[in-house]
Amino acid sequence: MKIHDVVIVGGGHNGLACAGYLGRAGLDVLVLERKGMVGGSSVTEETWPGYQISSAAYVSSLMPPQVVSELELERFGYRVTILDPDYWVPYPDGTSLTLWGDVQKTAEEIARYSKKDAESYIEFDKYFARVGQMLKDLLFVIPPNLALRDLAQWLSLGGKVRHWSASEIAELVRLFTISGADFLDEWFEDDRVKGALGTQTIMGAWCGPMSPGSAYVLLHHWIGEINGHAGAWGWVHGGMGAVARSLADSARSAGATIREASPVHRVVVEGGRATGVELEDGSIVRARQVISNAHPVTTYLDLIGEENLSDDVLRSIRRYRTRSGSVKVNFGLGELPKPTAWKGATPGTPHMGILAISPSLEYLERAWDDAKYGRCSEHPYIEAIFPTAIEPGLAPEGKHIGLCFTQFGPYDLADGSWETEREVYGQSIIRTLDEYCPGFSDSVEHMEVLAPPDIEERFGLIGGSITQGEMAVDQMFCFRPIPGYADYRTPIDGLYMCGGGTHPGGGVTGVPGRNCARVVGNDRKWGRLKFWRR
């Protein structure tokens, strides 16, 4: 039987990135994806005839330029247009605030509401550039475990970040622990400004802007950049499936083989070592090293199996938090929305960036209040993009697409079930958008509502957590996914992980895939000295 160098379980964008790196290192790599198409939650699907929908992920920012250039993604069709403005936020009184990519231009906008906030914004931007750089310093670091055997790695890490000052470290700790609302209150006075900036304190997270730790969510989004513009979001031409396609083509060009519709049932563990995988059809694929791109809970409990894990590890993985209240609502539209607060042409500023319904921090917190008691938000947070304003060919002639990322719809509802709530929630998004864009409801021709259980079922994201597990300080860096196994290795020799459930977490970044490839490559080169391991 053929023995591959590496088999990767899952063709999400990180599995594909990992395959691209390992292929370039000359290894014989096989990717096994359970679904009929690669990409995981970074896909473009023809949801209705003629409509190319980015069903889950919808904007790009977080993939570092190194990954794009090392994997030659532009050669394989990856092309991004910056969304500018970053955010366009309408208010109930018919006014609006535009957060541009350009700091000075945004400050001038903010000055219409508060001169003090406009000055603060310029400092705020510099602050995030500085603290965001600290996170970027850690992006490509293999997190050492909290163990004496990793002392050398901790010392090497200390060397890498020796330029961090004590006050910068204190800032980072504050951001990891305080609430987004407390943090924004320190900088700004106007509720509208705080509401517009507060959107990113809750995005994809199971918390409100007043929850401790939510300030970090804001920072996580600052690590991104598009074409050299820090913090910008971008539209990938062809939708998010084009990211996966370019990664897959890049991996294939480096010699990797990708097999779709090949669900893996379990990792074959022999003598404490992974020697391959068993597919659901019962066939066995042998490999010297196995990598899982699947969610950490799936990897540990389903693919490895409880019988192969110690009580300690089982306790850690069972308490890995992976909740979410994000609901994706995708629309096929007869026309682009016409916001009351926008007096210009269509398409215009509201359609070229992200349109966010987030009038104040209190609005966001009340949306969370509903969710924490098991109810869908009566007034949900919505951010919407209209890709056909940039790329009309994604929908039939004259038609449009609206992609809405919304919160909150809890996984577990206190009353009723998602079977009926899906339509009710979708209608509440339409109603909310109607308040700001009269006539929106008349333009809706198709609607798809993906609630947390749908996100779990369709994309394998347990609990609907869009980041393969919550991004909180106890689940980050040397604790992600679980203490003792943050270095992309697992308790099973020869089995590694490369998905968003590892450092630096979720988002379409390719970074876990890249970092994991380095660890796998190093272990092949040097072997693993058993006494160093647990």
Ligand SMILES: Cc1cc2nc3c(=O)[nH]c(=O)nc-3n(C[C@H](O)[C@H](O)[C@H](O)COP(=O)(O)OP(=O)(O)OC[C@H]3O[C@@H](n4cnc5c(N)ncnc54)[C@H](O)[C@@H]3O)c2cc1C
């Ligand atoms: C609704 C939503 C909106 C989002 N919006 C954005 C956004 O706009 N921008 C952004 O940067 N990020 C966004 N994200 C997050 C981002 O999409 C994910 O963090 C990222 O795509 C995770 O990639 P991954 O490769 O690590 O894992 P995944 O995409 O989860 O891929 C895992 C792969 O493994 C496969 N798999 C699992 N089990 C098996 C098995 N047993 N056998 C074979 N294959 C298996 C799965 O089918 C899947 O293809 C969003 C996510 C969601 C759900």
